Amino acid sequence: MTKTYKIVVLGGDGIGPEVTDQAVRLLKEIQPQLSGVAFEFDEHSVGVGEYQKNGDALPETAFEACRNSDAILLGAMGLPNVRYPNGKEIAPQLDLREKLDLYGGVRPIELFHEADTPLKNYGPGEIDFVLVRESTEGIFAGRDAVADLDADESLNIIRITRKGAERVCRMAFEVARKRDKAKKVSLIDKANVLSTMVYFRHIFDEVAKDFPDITAEHVYVDASALFMVRRPHDFDVMVTENMFGDILSDLAAGLVGGMGMAPSADIGDKAAVFQPSHGSAPDIAGQGIANPIAMILSAVMMLQWFDNDETRRAGAALHAAVARVLSDPSNRTPDMGGKLSTTQITDAISIALKDALN
Numbered sequence: 321m322t323k324t325y326k327i328v329v330l331g332g333d334g335i336g337p338e339v340t341d342q343a344v345r346l347l348k349e350i351q352p353q354l355s356g357v358a359f360e361f362d363e364h365s366v367g368v369g370e371y372q373k374n375g376d377a378l379p380e381t382a383f384e385a386c387r388n389s390d391a392i393l394l395g396a397m398g399l400p401n402v403r404y405p406n407g408k409e410i411a412p413q414l415d416l417r418e419k420l421d422l423y424g425g426v427r428p429i430e431l432f433h434e435a436d437t438p439l440k441n442y443g444p445g446e447i448d449f450v451l452v453r454e455s456t457e458g459i460f461a462g463r464d465a466v467a468d469l470d471a472d473e474s475l476n477i478i479r480i481t482r483k484g485a486e487r488v489c490r491m492a493f494e495v496a497r498k499r500d501k502a503k504k505v506s507l508i509d510k511a512n513v514l515s516t517m518v519y520f521r522h523i524f525d526e527v528a529k530d531f532p533d534i535t536a537e538h539v540y541v542d543a544s545a546l547f548m549v550r551r552p553h554d555f556d557v558m559v560t561e562n563m564f565g566d567i568l569s570d571l572a573a574g575l576v577g578g579m580g581m582a583p584s585a586d587i588g589d590k591a592a593v594f595q596p597s598h599g600s601a602p603d604i605a606g607q608g609i610a611n612p613i614a615m616i617l618s619a620v621m622m623l624q625w626f627d628n629d630e631t632r633r634a635g636a637a638l639h640a641a642v643a644r645v646l647s648d649p650s651n652r653t654p655d656m657g658g659k660l661s662t663t664q665i666t667d668a669i670s671i672a673l674k675d676a677l678n
């Protein structure tokens with residue numbers, strides 16, 4: 321019997337549709353090579369473009385489709401100059417995370433080639449860690465507040481719940497258990513200053529007791545920014561609060577080639593969104609030069625998440641195809657110093673994929 325995976329595709333804004341098109345193209349090429357598996361794609365318009373047309377950046381029909389899907393592929397949403405009347409950016413990806421309770425932002429960082437890192441003496445696989453970002457609370461819990469521009473101060477809250485901290489810490493330990501690296505989870509916090517972080521650390525320590533085979537450590541967030549640059553090989557899995565994870569995941573991307581190399585998955589117990597860590601990159605949108613690899617590696621994460629032997633095989637093949645293409649430093653888009661267009665690098669991955677699937 322064929323298992324059909326319903327995949328909702330939300331291209332979004334700027335380079336979002338440019339990169340999602342490439343991932344969907346490769347998934348369509350993979351499908352006939354798999355036995356007993358089919359993909360059904362369902363595209364919806366969301367983001368700034370949709371808001372400008374219909375006044376709603378995440379229409380109910382799109383949200384319902386997401387809720388009834390097996391997975392969601394999202395490009396990017398938001399444009400810096402288009403804002404709600406309250407001054408905040410249109411960021412429906414945050415609504416999706418909250419409404420679908422996608423509490424774990426899993427952001428793997430992998431160096432494919434020494435040419436792609438600004439650090440000296442690191443080769444393929446020598447920077448290889450996963451940042452797990454709590455994605456439904458933390459400093460972002462204050463995001464509904466509206467700035468009173470005439471007031472003398474402006475406050476946001478930080479919210480850490482027992483449930484929220486516990487489940488994301490557990491996810492981080494489970495991610496570490498599946499990796500064949502150091503089997504270490506580093507909690508990135510600010511427990512030297514904030515009571516919310518003392519609480520988060522306490523819950524992390526409790527969860528760590530259930531994983532005696534995995535080393536648990538605490539690192540302050542400021543020091544972790546230093547260590548990620550000075551000795552990134554020491555990290556295996558990091559788990560952290562929402563905003564810290566947002567900032568550190570961009571720093572981490574910079575170690576391995578930039579935002580175009582930073583895949584991500586927002587995972588909950590019932591749903592998951594696979595999207596790159598990057599945004600809509602308005603500075604390069606519409607030129608056909610966006611790097612699709614972060615999006616393609618996010619699709620790899622989706623194939624692995626489906627928990628099906630055939631899709632796992634496809635995920636491994638797609639990852640191997642990306643690695644093979646990047647092993648030749650002339651195969652790069654302009655963000656990484658190369659000359660290939662979005663479609664040209666995807667063409668190269670497509671050719672490598674055919675070999676990898678056989």
Ligand SMILES: NC(=O)c1ccc[n+]([C@@H]2O[C@H](COP(=O)([O-])OP(=O)(O)OC[C@H]3O[C@@H](n4cnc5c(N)ncnc54)[C@H](O)[C@@H]3O)[C@@H](O)[C@H]2O)c1
Nearest residue numbers: 396397398399400579580597598599600601604610611655
């Ligand atoms: N997940 C999301 O949807 C998401 C994530 C981050 C930012 N945003 C939104 O995107 C907009 C732009 O934000 P920003 O400029 O701060 O961040 P950004 O990630 O869009 O861009 C930062 C830099 O990285 C480059 N870049 C990013 N992705 C790239 C790719 N695939 N290929 C080549 N270069 C790439 C851009 O050209 C730019 O120089 C904002 O409105 C922001 O809120 C959305």
Ligand SMILES: CC(C)[C@H](C(=O)O)[C@@H](O)C(=O)O
Nearest residue numbers: 397398411413414566597599
């Ligand atoms: C666009 C923005 C709201 C989003 C976030 O802050 O989570 C992005 O930066 C990310 O990393 O996914």
Ligand SMILES: [Mg+2]
Nearest residue numbers: 566567570597
């Ligand atoms: Mg971010």
